[in-house]
Amino acid sequence: MQLDLLLTNARAQTLDGARPEARTIGVHQGRLVGFDEEVEGASAKETVDLEGAAVLPGFNDVHCHTTWFGLTLASVDVENLPGGLPEVYDRLAAAVAQTPEGEWVNGTGYSHRDYGDAYPDIEVLDRITDGRPLFVRQVSGHSAIVNTRALELAGVFEPGFEDPVGGQIVRDAAGRPTGLVEETAQALVQDLIRPYSVDTIVSALDLATDYYAKEGITSFGEAGIAAGWIGHSPIEITAYLRARAEGKLRARAQLMPAIDALHPVAANSADGFGIGLDLGMVTGFGDDTLSIGPVKIFMDGAMSGETAALTENYEGRDHAGYLQSDPEHLRRLTLDAYRSGWSLAVHAIGDLAVDEAIRNITEAIDTYGRRRIPNRIEHAGMVRDEHLPVLAEYGIAVTPQAAFFDAIGDGMLASIGPERAPMLYRGRSFVDAGVMLPGSSDRPCADGNVLRGIQAFVDRMTRGGRRSGPASECMTPEQAVRAYTEVAAAASGHGDVKGTLSTGKLADLVVLGASPMEVDPTVIRDIEVRATMMGGRFTHSKL
Incomplete structure (x- = not known):
């Protein structure tokens, strides 16, 4: 042969x-x-x-946002600019000059931690944009900065307006919107822009996966499609299929539908199908290049914006973040999805959210049995010691992003204080306890370069030169490499076809x-x- x-x-x-x-x-x-x-x-x-x-x-980033990343490559980048807020305003003004009247101005990458915990002044943004609506994503993706015109179009100033469940329009002491919109409230503005066309998504995938190839990435997990504030179109899978057909998908993709995309399906009552996608597709459908993975469920927000749900207040604050919905509603949603054939990918960062996620996932497994494709806790930002053996026993994977240490590590450490720092985005203790820890970046919320991610797992250094958590959480280089290869494949349910170089x-x-x-x-x-x-x-x- x-x-x-x-x-x-x-x-x-x-x-x-x-x-x-x-x-x-x-x-x-x-x-x-x-x-x-x-x-x-x-x-x-x-x-x-x-x-x-x-x-x-080949490297496998099991939790990233590829379409979103591709779109950012064509947006105004305002991440960590050396000139501070004046340079942010200058970049936005330059973009406005190229934007037709009435069209949206889109920016990305803002982090208040990079600008002395300050946010852009909405009055300055209104003056710069001259009547054009503005939407700037925070680097975490869990909040955004908008101007008054965007809020007007979203109906925020209409009589009787109320913040959506799981989010808020942030206001000053006088009750005026500041321009910061958090969590689910982002969708009020995003829904004025979405759905993106298939052409736009294909172009974004083309740009993003070309970038991935240059970094050694051959597989990735798209952490939320089709609905919610992380989805781009209800027909997002169509865009992936077309990108593959046109040679514009340069890495294998496991797609995680957002829970909002699932709905009751009128199957025969004897099937007990529950909720899902039309045609009855569930976790595992697809082939080696393009497949459907777990369903993405949000328990809480982000540590960077202090919307992650903690059991105790943030350091020096009078609040502890919040869950995305009533705990019983989230439990019921989790069980319904699992009963219907979906593996679970539950976003949980704060320790309260992690508590709830573990409780719900273990109940689902005890009630309905194991799945071929493992259940996961996305981010697992604060995990206590007593949870480690439970995660290992139930085969629940965790995806702590080492890339966060450099980008937002100093801010996160300040938010939770020194006593809770050992719980923050753990590494070695997961591995030692036998918990699956696949490599991931949450790109574009953080740097997605895998080699930088491997080093971050090893040294855990923040941008300010501190180590995040104790040295005992530092992984060995081999453990970090395996996280992005062998373990990533196993945690995605693909260990039989990739992750090692084997015949x-x-x-x-x-x-x-x-x-x-x-x-x-x-x-x-x-x-x-x-x-x-x-x-x-x-x-x-x-x-």
């Missing part, structure tokens, strides 16, 4: 205990078919000499200038990505 491809002179670390290393890799019909002596003497349509480069399984698995790999497991940990982020391969085809190459 003639192979499609032979990769020679590699220094592959397979992460497969049966063959930890390999020098030659054989690829045929998108799969890994053998290594070293197994392919010795085989001919191939193409042979690529890797000249001693390091090779690892029969998908030919998804990354070629690096050096191995993250062999260099000084302080320079992992600087390793060059020389090539990325998905299904035996290079999606990026500097070879």
Whole structure:
């Protein structure tokens, strides 16, 4: 048999205990078919000499927002500008000059922590935008900054207006909106912009996954589609299908519908189907390139905006954040989704939200049994010691984002104080307890570069030069690499087809200038990505 491809002179670390290393890799019909002596003497349509480069399984970011990230690449970037708020205003003014009258001005990446805890002045924004509506996403995604025109269009000034459940229009002491809208209240404005067209989403996926390929990413989990404030269109799956057909999807995608997209389906009563998507699609539907994953359920908000639900007040504050809805409603929603065949991906950051998420997920498992695709707690921002054995026993994965340490770590530590810091976005204690910890970034809420994420798991350093939590939470480089490869595949229910370089698995790999497991940990982020391969085809190459 003639192979499609032979990769020679590699220094592959397979992460497969049966063959930890390999020098030659054989690829045929998108799969890994053998290594070293197994392919010795085989001919191939193409042979690529890797000249001693390091090779690892392709990286898998299991929690990110790819369409949103693609859209940000075409929006006004106001993240951490050195000129402070004046530079924010200047950038927005420049965008306004290019925006036709009546059209939306869109920005992204704002974080009050970067600007001395200050937010833009709504009066200045109104003057700059000159009647155009404005929507600027906070970097966390859990709040946004808008101007008066946007609030008018959203009906905020209409008689009898009330904040939606799970969100609020922030007001000053006199009751005037400040321009900050939190959590579910964002949808009041977003729904004036959405749904995005399929063309727009396809273009965003094209931009985003081209970026992913340059960083060694071959798989990702899209954490919320089709509905809610994180969805872009009720036909978002159509956009993914078209992007794949047009060669604009350069990584494998597991799509997580937002719980708002699920609805009662009029199936035969004997089926007891419950809630889902039309045609009866549930978690697991799809193929190796595009599949439906767990359903995304929000328990609370974000630590950066202090909307995550804690059991005790934020440090120096008189509030403890809030749950997205009544706890019993969230419990019922979780059980209904699980009973209907959906694995669960429950967003829970504060320790109160984590308490509720664990209680609901374990009840669902005890009542209806295990799922092939594991249940997850997205972010798991504050987890107490007593929860570790429960998470391990029930096979619940957690997705703490190491990338947050640099971007918002100092602010988070200030928000919870030193006594609670050991609970914040834990790492090594999850691994030691046998809890699945797949790698993820929450991009564009944080830097999605995987090599930077690996280093962050290892050093946990904030932008201000502090370590987030105790040194005992630092993971080893190998543990961090496995988080983005082997564990990510298992937590997504795909451990049988990817995550290690093993015979029969998908030919998804990354070629690096050096191995993250062999260099000084302080320079992992600087390793060059020389090539990325998905299904035996290079999606990026500097070879």
